[in-house]
């Protein structure tokens with residue numbers, strides 16, 4: 001006999017942990033199945049910091065979702081007493097006609113978000129460690145900052161099992177990869193692992209870079225390998241404190257975007273910077289997990305030109321995966337072929353900040369079959385055929 005639940009969640013990374021929590025909180029009996037350990041470093045949700053921002057240059061459609069995420073992150077901090085979010089301000093830099101600048105302005109204006117447009121001189125005056133080109137400008141907003149991804153995943157997992165939930169709650173199984181799932185004759189979902197068989201009325205699949213093997217859906221996804229690196233600023237770390245140094249995203253060339261953070265809590269971690277553009281195509285199975293000299297050289301080239309005060313000793317580096325869609329927008333929707341299944345994947349290197357609202361949306365889809373949040377632009381069906 002299969003163990004039965006209301007909902008099964010496959011994958012307990014950024015999105016799956018949030019879905020398990022929101023389902024449990026709403027009284028559902030949830031089973032979460034995860035290939036690795038809690039808040040592990042082999043997927044896409046590790047590396048001590050993730051940017052969160054509001055003037056979303058990728059598409060104004062994300063703004064209502066990110067504003068809801070801020071509320072949910074703050075609520076999660078209150079419920080767990082964990083520090084998950086630090087507000088430090090955000091700078092989106094490039095030439096005036098660049099996607100990063102124009103897209104940020106568009107979202108800020110459409111959604112009435114407080115922001116300023118800074119020219120090169122003003123950027124230098126406020127943030128002296130940055131070396132913009134004469135033609136650079138920046139959109140600045142005060143409400144951007146960074147999240148702590150491992151702590152955030154752990155917070156969702158902890159609350160899902162402890163349950164603010166009165167009747168519901170989640171059983172979470174780690175190191176138990178799902179090998180297959182199917183729909184039974186009775187219309188339930190049956191999920192199989194090496195350790196057992198489980199059934200539920202609904203299945204949520206949040207597979208990260210393993211999407212292809214789990215979705216039973218042909219989607220044009222590809223996985224990219226990205227390296228995060230932590231540097232020791234030669235003149236000291238004080239200039240990079242979140243009190244005076246923001247998160248930034250910088251379009252420096254037609255094919256180059258780099259980004260970074262202020263110094264985070266941990267004193268010996270240094271200051272993180274990384275490339276958002278590029279990244280070798282790989283799979284979750286074949287990725288080269290060790291960083292290479294050329295990975296660091298690529299980041300250093302940007303630092304030497306734009307933030308020389310950060311171009312010091314390398315303290316640490318780690319690889320991570322982006323799961324890309326062709327338009328770089330997420331896939332969050334009902335499975336086109338199975339009404340009992342919802343999917344969340346293809347986060348294209350910018351999903352983490354949305355994890356709690358995606359969790360809420362996935363709970364809505366599983367429980368009610370629809371959501372009030374505007375996710376039509378994220379439908380799996382846009383790639384059908």
Ligand SMILES: Cc1cc2nc3c(=O)[nH]c(=O)nc-3n(C[C@H](O)[C@H](O)[C@H](O)COP(=O)(O)OP(=O)(O)OC[C@H]3O[C@@H](n4cnc5c(N)ncnc54)[C@H](O)[C@@H]3O)c2cc1C
Pocket residue numbers: 010011012013014015016033034035036042043044045046047049050051052176177178179206207208209210214226227228274319320321322344345347348349350351352353354
């Ligand atoms: C270097 C880097 C920098 C980033 N920077 C930012 C940023 O600044 N801001 C931002 O918002 N986003 C950022 N992102 C993107 C963001 O981190 C991801 O979009 C998000 O973490 C994806 O979450 P996920 O749940 O889809 O994937 P994951 O967290 O990887 O979770 C998927 C889970 O599914 C599990 N799984 C897979 N197959 C199975 C199976 N068969 N059975 C059971 N479990 C399975 C995996 O083990 C994994 O735990 C960045 C990503 C990277 C890599």
